[in-house]
Each structure stands twice: as C-alpha cells, then as structure tokens.
Amino acid sequence: MNNTIAIIKKQLKDTLKNKTVLIQFIMFPMLTLIMNHTIAIDGMPENFFVNLFATMYIGMAPLTSIAAIIAEEKEKNTLRVLIMSNVRPYEYLLGIGIYVWVICMIGAVVICTAGGYKPQGNITFMSIMAIGILASLLAGTTIGTYSHTQMMATSVTLPVMMFFSFMPMLSLFNTTIAKIAKFTFTEQISLGQVTNLQLKAENICIIIVNILIAAVLFSITYKKCGLA
Numbered sequence: 001m002n003n004t005i006a007i008i009k010k011q012l013k014d015t016l017k018n019k020t021v022l023i024q025f026i027m028f029p030m031l032t033l034i035m036n037h038t039i040a041i042d043g044m045p046e047n048f049f050v051n052l053f054a055t056m057y058i059g060m061a062p063l064t065s066i067a068a069i070i071a072e073e074k075e076k077n078t079l080r081v082l083i084m085s086n087v088r089p090y091e092y093l094l095g096i097g098i099y100v101w102v103i104c105m106i107g108a109v110v111i112c113t114a115g116g117y118k119p120q121g122n123i124t125f126m127s128i129m130a131i132g133i134l135a136s137l138l139a140g141t142t143i144g145t146y147s148h149t150q151m152m153a154t155s156v157t158l159p160v161m162m163f164f165s166f167m168p169m170l171s172l173f174n175t176t177i178a179k180i181a182k183f184t185f186t187e188q189i190s191l192g193q194v195t196n197l198q199l200k201a202e203n204i205c206i207i208i209v210n211i212l213i214a215a216v217l218f219s220i221t222y223k224k225c226g227l228a
Helices: 002-017 019-038 048-075 078-084 089-115 119-146 150-170 175-181 185-189 201-225
Strands: none
Touching: 002 019, 002 089, 019 048, 019 089, 048 078, 048 089, 048 119, 048 150, 048 185, 078 089, 089 119, 119 150, 119 185, 119 201, 150 175, 150 185, 185 201
C-alpha cells in the first residue's frame, strides 16, 4: 500500500508538468460548462452538451491518459527502475489506475454540476460515469502495456479513442452505425440512451462484457509484453 500511495504522489507531480496529460482532464469539463451555459437553441434536448461531452470524456480522458503515462515511463525506463526498486507491477498499475480514476471522477463532478440534477440524479450520474471510466481505464492500460514508446501509444490510442468517443454521437444520425455502436460500453453508458438516468439490464450486460473483454486483452498483453 505504501508503494501504491508513493506512485499516486509521484504521478500527481508528473501530471502538473505534463501538459499533454493534464489537458485531457480539463478540456471536456470546461467545454461542458461553457457550452451548456452559453448555447441555447430551440428544440435542443435538455442537458444536450452534458450528455454529449460526458460520453466523449469517458471515451477519451481515462483511455489516453493512462496509456500515455505507462508508455512514457516504459520509454524512459522509469518503470524498469521502479520495478527494480521492489515496486511490484500490480502496485504500480493500482497506483496509476486509482490516480487517473480519481482525477477523471473530479472532472465528472464538474460535468454533473453543469447538468443541475437533483440529489438522486447526481448519485446515478456519478455512478454511471464511474463505471464508464473504469472500462476506459482497462482499455487504456492494455494499450499502454502493449506500447514501447509514447509515440506508439498515441498512434494506437487515437483510432480506439475516436471509435469509442464518437460512435454514440454518430449513432444518432446513422442506423447502421447505431447497430455497431450498441455493442460498445460508451454507447450503453451514453446518457442520451439511459432512460431517466436508469441503466437497464441490457445496458449493464453489454458494459460487463466490454469490461471482461478489456480485462482478457490486458491479461494477454501483459503476459506477452510485460511492463519493464
């Protein structure tokens, strides 16, 4: 636990210096606040920008951030030094995962605040965001473990990020895309698809399958590539 806490503290300091990672946590919460309070069009659904940016935030921020962090530390051999200093791989991953999850949840609070939900709605909203961020983290961890350099992580992350982030939005305009998108966790967790902020059994099942697939892919990738 001490090693995990040390990793969290180290990453907090590193993020303040790494503008590429830092902007991932700030961009969508700020866009949500600005656009939700400045743009009003007749016929626009309530909290349209909250729903839109919450889903995009889930698909982008956790995935790209954790992949970039792991790949960068592998490239600079920082991770190898940590492991040689008796930091176990699971302690490192746990520390990085908790850190990114907490930071993303802080951003989720900002997005939730912009929605102006009632207390019960706030709890449900944050629960949905928490599940989505977890699924995105698993996908990002797999990419980071697979990548040897930060540039490689970026090239792999970009199409995956765009797929998960934009599919829910595109599915609103194209029925063919909607048929594909329904099998992704971002579509199922899309707040535009969740009726009255309530997840249905189908939503939950598909999200769980996505998480299991990400966990299996990570296990295979870790056995093949390792962290050092």
